[in-house]
Amino acid sequence: MKAPVSWIREYADLPDGVTTEDLAHRLTALGLKLESLDRPGHDITGPLVIGRVLTLEPEPQKNGKTINWCTVDVGDANGTGEPQGIVCGAHNFAPGDLVVVVLPGGVLPGGFEISARKTYGHVSAGMICSTKELGLGDDHDGILVLPADAGQPGDDVFDLLDLREEVIEFEINPDRAYAMSLRGVARESALAYGAPFRDPALRPTPAADGNGYPVVVDDPEGCPVFVARTVTGFDPTAPTPDWMSRRLLLLGQRPISLAVDVTNYVMFELGRPIHGYDADKLTGPIRVRRAAEGEHLTTLDGNDRTLSTEDLVVTDDSGIIGLGGVMGGQDTEMSDTTTHVLIEAAHWDAVSMFRTGRRHKLTSEAGKRNERGVDPTICEAAADRVVELLAEYGGGTIEPGVTVVGQPPSQPTITIPIDLPARVTGMDIASDTTIANLEAIGCEVDAGADELTATVPPWRPDLSDPFDLVEEVARIVGYEDVPSILPPAPSGGGLTQDQSMRRRVGRTLAGEGYVEVINFPFIGDADLDRLGIEAADSRRTTLRLANPLRNEEPYMTTTLLPGLLRTVARNVSRGTSDLALFETAPVTLPHSGAGAPILPVDRPPTEGEWDDLNKALPDQPLHLAFALCGDRDRSGWWGDGRPASWSDVIETARVVADALGLELSVRQASLAPWHPGRCAELVLGETPVGHAGELHPRVCRAFGVPARTSVAELDLDALLARAVAVPRAPQLSAYPVAKEDVALIVDADLPSADLAATLREGAGPLCESVRLFDVYTGQQVGEGRKSLAFALRFRAPDRTLTEKDTAAARDAAVELAVQRHGAEQRA
């Protein structure tokens, strides 16, 4: 909402010397937030005066241009009273016209200093200005020609052109709809200084007389008040007065025609949207009702709209002629031939306005006000103001008939304990202050010793609850007076185990050289296709957004991999090729079942309702995904590097689990998007918690990531749920360790983890660790076989092991491997 300061001052007697900055600052402190201060012409310095063109001699130049050598009467502004000689390149003016002249010594916007200078063989002493040069807009390229009655040569034009006007633009919160008018802004300005306020809506209006245009309101709830006035003999070609056009321009509104401009002007003045009809296009009485199913209307903007039974419509005998309070219809629109104008000032139900506006995606200045709530008591005043202006500037006659249907609802009252503002804000607010401040915003206050009852003013439909009054009192006292007191410290329990464990996971991964990324959770079918995920895979069961940002990405993701791989590709394309990335984020796994209820708000949900609500939510487990590509160890002066591989991501998964006090085991698996031969299922006890390995080459190509990129994705919640918060200290044996190496030849497809587990089991309790240190395939072990070499360590808690002890344990381990896997001991 923009508000020219001079207009504010028409209704608010602000003290002398109040600067615009101070006004804006005080209004911000009251809740009308300063958005910007606009000062057209503030960087112009005079002399800038009216000039009358005396002579104009076109002089063609060698360059093909024609310049005009003019003499201009600028009165005494040049100190001599003699005509001023000025060269001008524009041609849209003639001798006798009044123009704006800047004399030598003046400065135009942009620091453009004017001096007398020699040009085209003349001394040009000043400049005849265009609106563009004055910084007043760039609509016209030509010279600004003033109306003949604008003033006398030599008169200063700063006021004439509003060049000293200052416009404050406010950000208006939805609860302060009353401030979307000069009436409201001026009221707040007066409040800010305790200055007198003149209400522009307070004007005598003629009473309803039964002779006005016939109006029937079938839905008084939707339209409690409907006022109609008519003007005849209106001249549709009459121009909008300059002062009105200028004000509309200052508000950011383009003047259109007198009739339209007047309705707009009054809307900004009083906050009450007005609709004008070409009365000659109306047939029969106006009727307000809800639309019937399937009815249509072509609105002013040319759109054909199918109406809903909730839409309030205005009709006449021809059918629907407008969406009440939102937008008029095309057929009855005022035009450049309208001479008979019907003015509608109606009060509409705000909720209906909001719904209709949203349903038809219509936003307009009128709609914005109607849906937030307008003063219902000023319909007559607003209509009267409009017809007055139409008659005055359009030469029409105000018809005596006045239609008023319905009456404004009575104003609600709110009762509060008189100390409520003090109790809620913690400020020292006396009862007198509370009463005075409520009165200052227009409440009628009936105060007792402990309680007060405030009757809310009609322009404040936002005030309905006791705490609303608290805010009103507090903002006038001033928020800067709220003391700063720390509440007494509660005895909190610190972070939960999950919360601290999650930090540990992040730090562990950063320590492993991974960089955390945050991706949007939106994916499309193409992402799942690129991953090679099959139709039956549960990762295809997605939650779909009704209004995705991009139509290609309508789903909430079920896997972190698409986002992560896109990020890998982005980094590679930006020149970083050795990458280790991770992300922790929830995925969305919908399940079938009922939706979430919309519950009442006048009580908390019952236990059953609460359960239903939570059950309706999709599962949203926290996932952890990470990716590696390029070199895990770079090559350099120290020697060769090592490319990242499937085993690195499996190792990282183990490291993460280890940080949580868990040991992951690994099973050979085959799952998209992984390489079918290089995919590990990660298992905790018997519970699968994720997969890790090298990507399928097709997937690498599809996402544009380097070949052999390796990734893992784990259900982090599943890990966190089992995390060991309190690790037990191990019992250490000080007896010496005994070592035995074993090399076993087994089938090539036997997972080494299985063989290691068997050795461990067979070696019995004396075995401290089993570590694979070599894998060999080749002729010596035969086709389809491999040799796995393990280092076994043995130790007893209570004695030094003998060679016999160790050999027996080792033999038992080998024996079990022979039985279980057909292993042969390698010589």
Added chain:
Amino acid sequence: MSGPNSEYDPVQVTPLDEEHVAAMRDEALAAIAAATDLETLKQVRTEHAGDRSPLALANREIGALPPQARKDAGQRVGQARAAVNQALAARQAELEVEAEARMLVEETVDVTLPWDRTTKGARHPITMMHEKIADVFVAMGWEVAEGPIVEAEWLNFDALNLGPDHPARTMQDTFWTEPAEHHLVLRTQTSPVQARAMLTRTPPIYVVSPGRVFRTDEYDATHSPMFHQVEGLCIDRGITMAHLKGTLDHFAESMFGEGISTRFRPSYFPFTEPSAEVDLRCFVCRGLHPAVDDCRTCKGEGWIEWGGCGVVNPRVLTACGVDNERYTGFAFGMGIDRTLMFRHGVADLRDMFEGDVRFSTPFGADL
């Protein structure tokens, strides 16, 4: 070479006379002194102090002397051998020091050689900012509450005093999910977490809830369809706006340094009444002239818009099962991404969500 002396032979004991012993000693000492490395010294040790060295051989002859001569000869040879051994040990020590010094010189490397064998890891600054904020409140005895991002419409709006026709619903352009009758949304704020806290905990409640939220904003340098918020909620007896101010001032100081405070401006949020915008005293220029005039962090305002806050609307308490006669509360909310942007001078919001490792790496693993 002489074999064991089985009988007395005065001719063969010449080596035991004083001159001879001295000569042998001196020859040994000279050889020791001449040895310039440990290898040579080892040879010298064998030649002059070994089992077959002249002095050792001479020593064997002592037994062949008449008893009266043994003592003198023994003393003579013994002293000579002691002198030689001493010299050897001293020279050994000297040469070892020299050898080590030489080795250290030879082993000198170019320590300016770079080591970038492994990539540097980092956590995302948003994650760390979450934690930093959580830590400020945990230190005050608050707890960290969390909730789902796909949330029931009722919790995201209705329970927070945003009824179906509340104009503020259009202020927050919401991602709705299908089917519409399931009434699920991507939460537009972390406030549903507060509603959950009230519905599942009993007062006093002091919780802070950092998390990601979604709005249908087009993605540009200052807007993102996904961003991060932190909200705080306090429900207790006798809680006032003054406690809100005190808490936010403390929060501001903890995050931005001593003396950094907040200021309130009246505003509107359905969830709170009275409501206020929170401005943060600019932590760079502190609003002091003349620094404030050129301050790029607050753009000359002296204050930075930080978030919103207010007294929890009693309607919200009712919907969330808190007895609004006994308890009052306050709530506040800030953008984490925004806080990060002005605290660390991040120019473009998109840097946070593009995952370019060059952005996150300098932040390391802790803010």
